[in-house]
Amino acid sequence: MTTRRVFFIDEGRIQNAPPLPFLPRLPAPCYNSRMQLRKIDVRLLIGDWLVLLLFVFIGQRDHGMSLVGSLPSLLTTALTLALPWTAMAWVTGVLRLPDGGGWRPWLGRVAVVWLAAAPLGLALRALLRDQASIILPFMLVVLGLGGAFVLGWRAAYYWLLVRRTIPG
Secondary structure (H helix, E strand, O other): OOOOOOOEEEOOEEEOOOOOOOOOOOOOOOOOOOOOOOOOOHHHHHHHHHHHHHHHHHHHHHOOOOOOOOHHHHHHHHHHHHHHHHHHHHHHOOOOOOOOOOHHHHHHHHHHHHHHHHHHHHHHHHHHOOOOOOOHHHHHHHHHHHHHHHHHHHHHHHHHHHHHHOOO
16 A cells, blocks of 8 residues: 655645755745735726827827738737836736825836836837847837826826825
């Protein structure tokens, strides 16, 4: 008769499991009020995506691209900006509204995340289009105007929510 070992998962760790000699021992996770699964405000995320889509749409209209002919380019460009933005915003926690810290530090974090995510999005766009480089004025426009679009949308959304929750 063979004996079976019973394993169970408790707080993210496998209990009663024999240690594996080639893996380092990791400390048990400790949870507090700040270390939760990163919850997001879906309205913020959808709004961010729509604002990025609008930014790319306006940019394409400014360059005289036709609507029907540039639809694939519109979607791929917006997607290449939205993917790094979404990932970095989720990791850094800016897909949530500020919880007591005020709107200024929150918008500051949004700006910093945009300044990091936008170049990644442009690099992804260049990679998908097989371009060897990114034109500097294009990068500056995306960093500046794209950031203004995201920050403007976020500020307006926060203002509307605060206005709606204050009685009177």
